[in-house]
Amino acid sequence: MDFFIKTETDDDTLSAHDKFNEAAELFRTHLNSGKTCEEFVSTQGYLDIRAYLNLHELMAVGINQKVFDNDVCYDFWSGELDKACERTQELIVYIQSRPDEPGTYCELVKVSQDWEKRWKEAASGRVWPGQARP
Numbered sequence: 001m002d003f004f005i006k007t008e009t010d011d012d013t014l015s016a017h018d019k020f021n022e023a024a025e026l027f028r029t030h031l032n033s034g035k036t037c038e039e040f041v042s043t044q045g046y047l048d049i050r051a052y053l054n055l056h057e058l059m060a061v062g063i064n065q066k067v068f069d070n071d072v073c074y075d076f077w078s079g080e081l082d083k084a085c086e087r088t089q090e091l092i093v094y095i096q097s098r099p100d101e102p103g104t105y106c107e108l109v110k111v112s113q114d115w116e117k118r119w120k121e122a123a124s125g126r127v128w129p130g131q132a133r134p
Helices: 002-009 011-032 044-064 070-097 106-123
Strands: none
Touching: 011 044, 011 070, 044 070, 044 106, 070 106
16 A cells, blocks of 8 residues: 555655656657657656656556556556556657667556456446456
8 A cells, every 4th residue: 555655645756747747748749740769768758757657667567466456556547557658658669679678668568458458348338447357
């Protein structure tokens, strides 16, 4: 529970969230202007995005290693994780394409894909949000 409380009350974590949101907007503007992910790497926005994605990666590792309960994390984080992945998808792909970082955010991507399937099942009426998967 400490992890969840920290994400809601810790000033540094809340600041990281705000910086991520600002940086994700800058990233979108950057790409829309025809610039590349490689050019974005040299910005503070890149570091702010990485810091926030690292928090999600930590949670994803906890889920995949069964330290965190998947249902609790889904109920608490699924919307935020979905938005973070969607807003930075191109950057995540770019980071993973670098020779020194092919495994970066792989746990985050696994959880995101699992939760996307789960959300679609819930939307179709097959599974309610928060309900254990069959």
